[in-house]
Amino acid sequence: MRLLIVEDEDRLVATLKTRLARDGFAVDAVTGVGEADSALEDFPYDAAIIDLGLPDGDGLELIRGLRRRGDAIPTLVLTARDAVANRVDGLDAGADDYLIKPFAMSELVARIKALLRRPGGALGTVLTAGNLALDTVARQASVDGRMLALPRQQIAVLELLLRRLGQVVPRTVLEDKLYGFGREPESNPVPVHVHNLRKRLQATGAAARIHTVRGVGYLLIEP
Template sequence: MRVLVVEDEPRMAELIVGIIDRAGFVADTVPGVADADHALEFLPYDAAVLDLGLADGDGLTLLARLRARRSGLPVLVLTARDTLDDRVAGLDAGADDYLIKPFAGAELVARLKALLRRPGHSLGVMLEAGTLTFDTIGREARAGGTALPLARQELAILEHLLRRFGRVVPKALLEEKLYGDGGELESNAIPVHVHHLRKKLFDAGAGCTIHTVRGVGYFLTDGITE
């Protein structure tokens, strides 16, 4: 899982990234609102840790923009703003959780994992969209209660799309996750799997659609389009 840390104090950013890395996640750090906007536009993050007092603006502004775009990215606010009014403002702006500095590393990791275990997020067991449900343990997808006959590669692609619902999953990321670095990979392998998966979802009335962003990747939304 990949986490974006938005923190403008270098030592604090280094501390947070170290804690997250040791917990087994991959962490990137940016110092401000503009850089965070750019990173979130181009990379499929699973969660963000957001400071509020940033050099180029207020983290609440970034959070409000995310929610206005209907982004479901889990956001943990990590800040020195410790009054009740501050916490309420952060949660009202769309934060999923609010942790005050100074903090314990173990608590930060526990709260991140709790966010990622929510349905539809990166550590969730049961994923849902439309009438579709995906059991990540039993490796079974159902539409309206009926099991879908999906190949292994189609199941893997569907899981990645569900875990990043509404966000673009780069084609290169799917290639890496499905095939790793070994052997030759035909350039149309992922598009072919996506084509078959899209048709099966449509035929089953799954109530969700895979969209293609040409030259970039794919994303899943509720609703049906041919």
């Protein structure tokens, strides 16, 4: 899952990135309304965390603009404005949730996951292909009910393949979801993660198979 943070407090952004990465999210961050607008038009984000008081405008105007152009991306407002009227304004503008600073990081993560589990959201509960299952909330895979320990990157690849079961997932889509913009892939790029995931699934008796479509991407086929 890929998130966009719109926040101009560097220390808070660093903290958010560290914690959200631990929970399996790829995270990008921008500091203003203009940058956020450009990023949201260019990249397929699953949700956005938006501060209200930004250097070049108000986060509510950003949200209103998204809703006017029909963009239904889940948005969580993160702000120090704690009056009831402020919360009402945020929700009326089209925000999906509203969290007051200071906040518990565990609550923010839980709220983001709750937004993504809503109907039409990016998180289902359990995705399956034959005897292979992935709990997208617990981030736990299993084969025939037996837990399968996988690294975070392999879980992310598996989720994307399961969500597009029977369809080719372009390599660029996997890269966009695994890594934020402006970041080079880790020492193990997408083909390495896919190769290692394929070996693990075969070794544990998963019936689903990952096929490489040369020059395009990868395809998960259910038996």
